[in-house]
Amino acid sequence: MNYENKIINGDCIEQMRTLPSEFVDLAFADPPYNLEKDYGVYIDSNTPKNYLKWTEQWLKEIIRLLKPRGSLYLLTLPKWALHHAVFLDKFLFRQNTIAWDALSTPRGKIMPAHYSLLFYTKSLEYTFNQLKSKHNWTHCSRSKCIGQRNFSSLQDALYSDIWSNLYRVKHRGKRHAHHPTQLPLPFMERIILTSSNRGNLVFDPFLGVGTTAIVAKLLERKYLGIEINPEYVQEAQKNLAQAFSFRSRLEFQNKPQESLNLNNFL
Numbered sequence: 001m002n003y004e005n006k007i008i009n010g011d012c013i014e015q016m017r018t019l020p021s022e023f024v025d026l027a028f029a030d031p032p033y034n035l036e037k038d039y040g041v042y043i044d045s046n047t048p049k050n051y052l053k054w055t056e057q058w059l060k061e062i063i064r065l066l067k068p069r070g071s072l073y074l075l076t077l078p079k080w081a082l083h084h085a086v087f088l089d090k091f092l093f094r095q096n097t098i099a100w101d102a103l104s105t106p107r108g109k110i111m112p113a114h115y116s117l118l119f120y121t122k123s124l125e126y127t128f129n130q131l132k133s134k135h136n137w138t139h140c141s142r143s144k145c146i147g148q149r150n151f152s153s154l155q156d157a158l159y160s161d162i163w164s165n166l167y168r169v170k171h172r173g174k175r176h177a178h179h180p181t182q183l184p185l186p187f188m189e190r191i192i193l194t195s196s197n198r199g200n201l202v203f204d205p206f207l208g209v210g211t212t213a214i215v216a217k218l219l220e221r222k223y224l225g226i227e228i229n230p231e232y233v234q235e236a237q238k239n240l241a242q243a244f245s246f247r248s249r250l251e252f253q254n255k256p257q258e259s260l261n262l263n264n265f266l
């Protein structure tokens, strides 16, 4: 069976168990965080012990699917990341623990303002692309905003383990009505460009409304996604069709990959 450029509707553990070993170049996982979010099908409320047990089941499968030079990025809350790292350290090489400063509103207590992004590789030889500083990561390139950044240069910002210039999808017009935790496209863009090459297969077992697959497609990678909620699968398919026509327009205009501005899309 061909697993390229597919979205599978189903439970990721069951589905991954049917997949062959070592065919994924880059895996990205953005699971539910046990925060009682409304995902329709999956119930996001469990005891911490059962949540961690469930996590280890799907992490074990992802590790099996990764190619020998493959990479895994896992986005989660800092409190879960500590547990996941203890588990993953037994099987993979930890490269970085990145803090994504996604901002939050003060509510009278210390608010969790950052997410942890664990970056692991299956061996010590792995794909790592040094991105060009001219790449447009930020949503605002006015000189006033650039001047306000804490980094001495954009290049430093790209390779620091604090990612602070990638904003959560907040705007109603940009967030898909049915999904509570859709990720911003530039966040996935940074991961996919850094840790995969054109033609590689990018895998996401918690696809949501398709952010990973969309960016993979726009950057000429192959994708495979699994999502348990059929409504999100439909939404992801719709978004992918739009990405396809966006990509074709770029090809028609003969624009290089580096000039992609994902803010023009969606």
Ligand SMILES: C[S@@+](CC[C@H](N)C(=O)[O-])C[C@H]1O[C@@H](n2cnc3c(N)ncnc32)[C@H](O)[C@@H]1O
Binding pocket: 010, 011, 012, 013, 030, 031, 032, 033, 039, 041, 042, 179, 181, 182, 183, 184, 205, 206, 207, 208, 209, 210, 211, 212, 226, 227, 228, 229, 232
């Ligand atoms: C945090 S969201 C991912 C959002 C995604 N990154 C995006 O940008 O759209 C987690 C997703 O995992 C899905 N999910 C929960 N349990 C699942 C399972 N066992 N197998 C596959 N998908 C699952 C939920 O329906 C939800 O869409």
